[in-house]
Amino acid sequence: MTVSFVMKILTFLIQECQDFLLASLATESGIYYHEGLEQAAGQFHSLEGDTSLVLTFDTIFNDVTLYARADILEVIEEEISNLIHYKYTCNEQLASKLKALLSEQMISEYKGDKFGKKNETERVIRLLLRNQQEEGLWGWWKSSKESSLWISLHVLEALSKAKEMDYRVNIDEVQIGDLLVWELESPTKVDNKLRALHILKMLNSKVNFPVYIDRIEKTESMNMNELFSFIKLKQICGLDPEVDTLFSYQKETIFGNLYFSNDSITHYFYRNDIQNTLLAYKILRSDSITDHSLELQKGHI
Secondary structure, eight states, rough: OOHHHHHHHHHHHHHHHHHHHHHHHHHTTTTTOOSSSOOOOOOOOOOOSSSSOOOOTTTOOOOOOOOOOOOOHHHHHHHHHHTTTTTOOOOHHHHHHHHHHHHHHHHHHHHOOOOOOOOHHHHHHHHHHHHOOOOOOOSOOOOOOOOOOHHHHHHHHHHHHHTTOOOOOOOOOHHHHHHHHHTSSOOHHHHHHHHHHHHHTTTTTOOOOHHHHHHEEEHHHEHHHHHHHHHEEEEEEETTGGGGGGGGGGEEEEEEOOOOOOOOSSOOOOBBHHHHHHHHHHHHTTTTTSSHHHHHHHOOO
């Protein structure tokens, strides 16, 4: 298999794992669980080349089960299954399930296997379209009084990928574009401006992107995650971003892997070292940098 295909799936799903941490805070009534908590403990080792390990385990736990995988796609498929079978169905989680189903289909096609979940994929698409608010965007739930650009971006990424893979997706892109241009012209936070521009670019809206990007660059103060998102936006708009800026945030683990952080003690579900490293990886990969540093970032992820 090609490294680019594996990393395309891997970055896609790690993003969903991060998003699911936030979505797990949402619950539905009428679901009951047995009393107590179940704890799982384990170790994960990615072996490059000839490697030997000495493993030790806490004797307080039960028997140890050892799993070995020769193909990273097997690991990814296990995580896909966890996403697909997650219990809740808010819009964020439905979008995550859709991305997981589409990833599973991509892997099946890559392996030459038959994809058996097309009906489930179409069902999730219908649910997301049904939950779209009248204004054109999405909130946490269909009944939510306010929409969220973070959730809307997540949903539209999933629906756009589904449409690209020949699923029927009917959305009014002009209505969404008009609403987002109004958002850009209104007083709003820089992260919402960046999300709005990313959505508009994804929908191929006829917007003067250089004007809005220049306005943000001259007037807005950005944290590290927003800066990386801004660099990615300039990149997809063909505006020659300052990619070298990333390396001032580059760190190295004790295992020699690379990640990106500003050493902040404050972490958010969609603004943390994993999200920042994923953004940096996507930027550097699109910048045609194929040196060893991409493999080291993959090792950290």
